Amino acid sequence: MRYHLAPLYCRPWTLNGISPRLIESHYENNYGAALNRLNAISEEIEQLDLGKTSDQSLARLKRDEIAALNSTLLHELYFASLGGDGRVLPDAVASAIAKDFGSVDRWRQEFVGIANGLAGGSGWVLLTYVPRDGRLISQIASDHDQSIAGGVPILALDMYEHAYHLEFGANASAYIAAFMRNIDWSAVKLRYEDAIKVAPPRPLEQKQFADVPSISVEEVREMLKSGTSVQIIDTRPKHYTTKAQDIMEGAVWRDPERLDDWIGTLSKTEPVVTFCVYGFHIGCETASTLRKAGFDARYMSGGHFAWKAIKGPVRLFE
């Protein structure tokens, strides 16, 4: 794979307090060097005789490759983050930031604080959209290879010394202030609009139980905490429970094979939550049967192990 150089996105002569000389040096000596390094590494990997290469050498090259690749991607985003007046946030971005950070001022304080915290060291400060959570987060990438999996960075501040030393010396906070004065928010807005089109990771789909309502372990925990009366039925299969050591606090175990024997003990006025080991089958089926019999039943998604994974209380199962 041959990677291609992207032209400089911002117009250096329009920047306020960041000189063309600094941008030119940064573009040529750091971005350009990263791209050349990336191509050299990529070529080296392609030419490897994998039969004769140690796994360690291969792993080392792959680590170098990801650092160079991210350096090129983040530098391109950095140059594309500059060129505005830093002040006017389009409504869509302002409201997204306010939703996720409390207010634009608070975000700004956090972002600048993180950057100042990195001064004297090196790394990136990024504003990143996380499709899973549908939210923006400020993050540090203190090496080129630390980034949020699946995140889409939409604003980048380069805090490696090469980004400012030539002109600002050790005065990193003056450089940070200059960066903030030059953010191109209208370009950030377009990238934000692209980012929110990225679909979140696919959730677990259980087509056969699509019409049976579920409840998350967090919701069940809240119900118990708030003292809501609820009937929680552990329906792990009998063969499984013979080796099980614990049971969810507040649940009673009932044999799913003998539902007819215990269904009469349940109240129809209180909600019922059923679950099995992992939440795939028996808990759902039991909830479905109970609903058909007129109960307000849901299955707890993720089952016994999801409850344990959120450190929900358990007791000894006898």
Ligand SMILES: [Fe+2]
């Ligand atoms: Fe840089």
